[in-house]
Amino acid sequence: MNIGVPKERRPYEFRVGLSPMGVGLLAAAGHTCFVEASAGLGAGFSDDDYLRAGARIVYSADEAFGRADVILKVARPTMDEIRLLAEGQTLLGLLHLASARPDKVEALARKQATTIAYEMIRLDDGSLPVLRPLSQIGGRMTAQIAASLLLNGRGGKGVLLGGVPGVAPAEVVILGAGTVGTEAARTFLALGAHVTLLDRDLARLQTCEARFEGRVTTLVS
Amino acid sequence: MNIGVPKERRPYEFRVGLSPMGVGLLAAAGHTCFVEASAGLGAGFSDDDYLRAGARIVYSADEAFGRADVILKVARPTMDEIRLLAEGQTLLGLLHLASARPDKVEALARKQATTIAYEMIRLDDGSLPVLRPLSQIGGRMTAQIAASLLLNGRGGKGVLLGGVPGVAPAEVVILGAGTVGTEAARTFLALGAHVTLLDRDLARLQTCEARFEGRVTTLVS
Amino acid sequence: MNIGVPKERRPYEFRVGLSPMGVGLLAAAGHTCFVEASAGLGAGFSDDDYLRAGARIVYSADEAFGRADVILKVARPTMDEIRLLAEGQTLLGLLHLASARPDKVEALARKQATTIAYEMIRLDDGSLPVLRPLSQIGGRMTAQIAASLLLNGRGGKGVLLGGVPGVAPAEVVILGAGTVGTEAARTFLALGAHVTLLDRDLARLQTCEARFEGRVTTLVS
Amino acid sequence: MNIGVPKERRPYEFRVGLSPMGVGLLAAAGHTCFVEASAGLGAGFSDDDYLRAGARIVYSADEAFGRADVILKVARPTMDEIRLLAEGQTLLGLLHLASARPDKVEALARKQATTIAYEMIRLDDGSLPVLRPLSQIGGRMTAQIAASLLLNGRGGKGVLLGGVPGVAPAEVVILGAGTVGTEAARTFLALGAHVTLLDRDLARLQTCEARFEGRVTTLVS
Amino acid sequence: MNIGVPKERRPYEFRVGLSPMGVGLLAAAGHTCFVEASAGLGAGFSDDDYLRAGARIVYSADEAFGRADVILKVARPTMDEIRLLAEGQTLLGLLHLASARPDKVEALARKQATTIAYEMIRLDDGSLPVLRPLSQIGGRMTAQIAASLLLNGRGGKGVLLGGVPGVAPAEVVILGAGTVGTEAARTFLALGAHVTLLDRDLARLQTCEARFEGRVTTLVS
Amino acid sequence: MNIGVPKERRPYEFRVGLSPMGVGLLAAAGHTCFVEASAGLGAGFSDDDYLRAGARIVYSADEAFGRADVILKVARPTMDEIRLLAEGQTLLGLLHLASARPDKVEALARKQATTIAYEMIRLDDGSLPVLRPLSQIGGRMTAQIAASLLLNGRGGKGVLLGGVPGVAPAEVVILGAGTVGTEAARTFLALGAHVTLLDRDLARLQTCEARFEGRVTTLVS
Structure with a gap:
């Protein structure tokens, strides 16, 4: 071919x-x-x-x-x-x-x-084998791009996501606890931000809350 | 004797x-x-x-x-x-x-x-060998007593410190990052609360921020 | 209506x-x-x-x-x-x-x-959307109530769940590794207790052992 | 005045x-x-x-x-x-x-x-109360700026520091395990990179290795 | 009978x-x-x-x-x-x-x-209730046996899996991310080694990468 | 020369x-x-x-x-x-x-x-720059050697330090919370054992308890 x-x-x-x-x-x-x-x-x-x-x-x-x-x-x-x-x-x-x-x-x-x-493309078990890794990449990049855009030098307000001792971390709100949202949450948490994750689906939030051992705030929207 | x-x-x-x-x-x-x-x-x-x-x-x-x-x-x-x-x-x-x-x-x-x-009683290196373990006990009990007093059955507002999936955790503010304050912070964090720790001494906050790997918000007061 | x-x-x-x-x-x-x-x-x-x-x-x-x-x-x-x-x-x-x-x-x-x-109320996938969050709340409160009842002032034996340096933590035995049991285990672990979780279902214990990264002792009963 | x-x-x-x-x-x-x-x-x-x-x-x-x-x-x-x-x-x-x-x-x-x-400005105990927080900010920003400069859109090679499942994370080498170096190491680790930290002072590396629980490779240079 | x-x-x-x-x-x-x-x-x-x-x-x-x-x-x-x-x-x-x-x-x-x-023996849900715990034991023992065989006294090259401050940890490559492979990975990680996990199945690697919070390198083979 | x-x-x-x-x-x-x-x-x-x-x-x-x-x-x-x-x-x-x-x-x-x-060899600050890394190696090897000697094939009782789901981990008692003892404790904990650490010096136990975040039982002997 x-x-x-x-x-x-x-x-x-x-x-x-x-x-x-x-x-x-x-x-x-x-x-x-x-x-x-x-x-x-x-x-x-x-x-x-x-x-x-x-x-x-x-x-x-x-x-x-x-x-x-x-x-x-x-x-x-x-x-x-x-x-x-x-x-x-x-x-x-x-x-x-x-x-x-x-x-x-x-x-x-x-x-x-x-x-x-x-x-x-969707497998028999409902999973999306091509979309999922792309969403993982997208979610992780989201936090890094946000971190970058918050710097003064890039036109931001000079906020460091994780703060430093004596300065509070940033508050991040994520709409949707799908692959992009949870991977972004993971990276924002890693950078030290406070993360609130909203979703309409309580079961998803339960999964996220267990995965992040309660370090992310979950809210039903 | x-x-x-x-x-x-x-x-x-x-x-x-x-x-x-x-x-x-x-x-x-x-x-x-x-x-x-x-x-x-x-x-x-x-x-x-x-x-x-x-x-x-x-x-x-x-x-x-x-x-x-x-x-x-x-x-x-x-x-x-x-x-x-x-x-x-x-x-x-x-x-x-x-x-x-x-x-x-x-x-x-x-x-x-x-x-x-x-x-x-104070040792040559400035440490307080009797007071310190008592403060550790006091700090840890503080969080447990707070958790207990927040329950409806004890006259509280029915707040669960760590929340549950879909419900935000409690916000805890601790004044002073000494032994009592940091041990209380540790237990409040363990129970899933959001903890903000205030102290006038930045060096203490730096120690706390490193110990809790950034999971506690530190503010100079 | x-x-x-x-x-x-x-x-x-x-x-x-x-x-x-x-x-x-x-x-x-x-x-x-x-x-x-x-x-x-x-x-x-x-x-x-x-x-x-x-x-x-x-x-x-x-x-x-x-x-x-x-x-x-x-x-x-x-x-x-x-x-x-x-x-x-x-x-x-x-x-x-x-x-x-x-x-x-x-x-x-x-x-x-x-x-x-x-x-x-049970969804098609077998999950219990109303019972599960109530069990999560119940499990988490269990540990807090236990912590409270162990204090002298509440008639307990004066035991601090997590101990302090030099004093061993409490031993907690939980019967059943369902939602209530695992959420209670999580909170007891967070408070520093030693937790043993019993269940008749090995698969459940395997799930718990992985979730808590081996920090809980699991026994088939 | x-x-x-x-x-x-x-x-x-x-x-x-x-x-x-x-x-x-x-x-x-x-x-x-x-x-x-x-x-x-x-x-x-x-x-x-x-x-x-x-x-x-x-x-x-x-x-x-x-x-x-x-x-x-x-x-x-x-x-x-x-x-x-x-x-x-x-x-x-x-x-x-x-x-x-x-x-x-x-x-x-x-x-x-x-x-x-x-x-x-140096205190009696040898600490640098003004330099240290600035170094902490600098160290944390380093990793974020590096993450940003590795993106294609910024002229980089399109490397995601932490990789994704199936793609290896980036290898980061940090020269010097002072405040800037260790804070950068912390943030690089948080973003999922493999970090090697070099210093001439073994005692510093021992401190870092304990702080990061062995997740950073330490080498005497 | x-x-x-x-x-x-x-x-x-x-x-x-x-x-x-x-x-x-x-x-x-x-x-x-x-x-x-x-x-x-x-x-x-x-x-x-x-x-x-x-x-x-x-x-x-x-x-x-x-x-x-x-x-x-x-x-x-x-x-x-x-x-x-x-x-x-x-x-x-x-x-x-x-x-x-x-x-x-x-x-x-x-x-x-x-x-x-x-x-x-295979249950209706496809799980292998007898093989799985044996594989868990086998995977965990693998890392311990490897650690032992790397010692000089056992004829090995004198390598400590986790290194010490100033000496890099060992690099471990595991073929296959099934039960044996992931349990071995968990124990090698616990001992401080760098672990790379290969599998043909990306979904398995995604599960491993989430379980180990990115501390294992995953590669599609 | x-x-x-x-x-x-x-x-x-x-x-x-x-x-x-x-x-x-x-x-x-x-x-x-x-x-x-x-x-x-x-x-x-x-x-x-x-x-x-x-x-x-x-x-x-x-x-x-x-x-x-x-x-x-x-x-x-x-x-x-x-x-x-x-x-x-x-x-x-x-x-x-x-x-x-x-x-x-x-x-x-x-x-x-x-x-x-x-x-x-002892530095002005009381530290032992040659002994300490040797003690770190010794402490880490201790746990690996113990793991090895507990296997049936080496004449042991067939005990896996960390247990597996459904089987309790081993109980390890360490006398002395110096460098060897704490490094051994770290490795035994990593392998999943229950560790009790005894020392006559409460201050050392306080340091260990904080370092291991309460996962080790400390007893004054």
């Missing part, structure tokens, strides 16, 4: 649809991977890394899309990318169609392509 | 000036202990326990004081007890003279007795 | 069948709540709180029962309360009928009323 | 030499505080805050320096500020003269002013 | 198929237990312990097998033991047939006996 | 008086190190390691002692080694003379050599 890995084009998107290790596994299984030049740079993978893993480097999005049966992306395709999509192709990525503009959903639908949204 | 151990007479005073183990050590060293009957009951020691340890049981405060060179008490003596004290005797106990009524201090002074206040 | 909230009449029962916030939600949905005067005092709610939330205050149990289609209680009804119940009414509360006197169960049955025992 | 509080002029210096609370205490003691307009903005204090506390607002550095017996700054004075200093005045601040350019030290010396470096 | 408990004959096998407490329960239910002399010594049970519990002591493996309807062993039977097995008998033990030599499996099959492998 | 490093000759002594890194530092300072062949093998250092660091290898104890001004050993010298010592030489090592046979002390004294016992 021919697999296309176009370079992601949105600003602040550093990820890539397939790592060199993934290329290696697919190549060993007899597939051909067409990776757009410099697609992996943001994630720390050079074109040479891909070549050594068995990929073929292509030099335009046109080619990465055009040669592929299956296209591996990360972010939801832009309108330009949708135009490159051909009938019968399969596109995988974090599509988040529920929050997409209606005209984009319609454009995708008109292409008669097969699209698989990673974030919707 | 003759050692007298009168029964403590203040209400809610369950302690006794010498345990049977102490009687045993002193008897082995050749001293005679006169223990007033039922003096140890509040602390869980029967007259038989004292007899087996080598004490002689006496049946009045008069006798416990009268036969003794050294009198071992716990609480500050009452006026009645001061009257029993004779010139040249030595009295040991938690005297807390700084907070005693002036007439009592004067009465003691007139007796020309030697009085040793346990709580003032 | 008309909803009656009679004042609870058992001694040491401070709870009330509906909070002002609950009145507000039901009133917004078009229902009328008849709250008996002073019903909420034990839980910290004044009649004014209920009025502001939209309740109508009634001045006898007769009226609270008589005007209602649905009666919201906390504790199992007394014989007097059962007499006030009318055919066709619905009664909700923590009925604990399994431990009720047989004549009371029969009296309830004769009334042909619909009775819903909160503690029996 | 007249106290001058000039606005700090270095970029990224958001602090101010005296808070409104400090003005209040000094004013109550009979001193007059001349605070330069907008001196407190970076630290969150408006001119109004200072006025209400009893300060007089002045509108130039000239005036803040010129009217004062004692000048309260934060950062080491610039050459412009040194020029404003008059013989006989006293200047307090974090002077860090050991790392200052020689011509600046000479300029200060020629002024015959009294200069007190906060960071050098 | 007649139950036979032969002495285990493999070297380094100290276990026994039934404890005196088990004999007592079975005897109370009307069964007769024939325990081979000294069968329990390795596990700390004397023949007298068994006699007092109601067992009958027999003096050969022949008799322990010959008198029994059901034979309770621990380890997989040896060829000698298989020879003693009679048609129609039932044999229970940790048979581990999947890793047995084929001729042994065939020999067992020819006997037409009922054999129940403890380690294969 | 000439420095001699003889091979240690006691059984189960795997240490060596100087590491190759130490040789390098001394060689750089202009000293000559004579290391006996294979002296470092037990500690993992080959003769080549020493050669590369600048040592000269000698092939007998005679030569290692004979050529040296200063002799670096680990264990207390044997009678044979004392015979090799010459007047005016300096010998360093863990001499433990207080527990040596009197004839050995006399033999050393007759040699008129300077002997420095590492374990007696």
